[in-house]
């Protein structure tokens with residue numbers, strides 16, 4: 001199914017997310033997550049619309065666009081920029097690093113010709129680093145969409161990526 005077009009659907013997507021998660025400050029992250037899920041990222045138009053719909057001084061709900069941008073930038077699961085169809089998250093923390101993470105990271109960057117945060121021109125891949133994914137005992141670890149890979153070696157990179165052809 002095609003993703004909704006940004007111009008057409010931002011207001012309705014934001015409205016539906018707020019109806020689902022509530023009209024208060026605690027709803028900010030779930031609402032942003034819902035928007036990210038629908039569009040693949042959180043467009044600026046959506047941030048402005050969230051602020052418009054949630055900010056309500058009469059109810060002591062004060063929300064600034066800058067807060068929404070800060071949250072979207074802070075959490076790995078959210079993005080302010082469009083991402084590729086597949087997102088590779090590579091754990092950059094020390095336990096993974098000391099068991100060969102650097103070589104895997106270099107291999108990924110070389111194979112995809114990407115640096116951290118970049119997307120391939122065909123929009124297939126986005127490569128990002130992330131903090132610990134909770135599988136330190138099987139590092140180096142990477143996550144592609146919802147698939148977790150542990151004990152990854154540089155030699156396995158091509159084979160892993162081929163699963164997504």
Ligand code: FES
Nearest residue numbers: 091096132133136
């Ligand atoms: S440090 Fe990489 S998964 Fe924990």
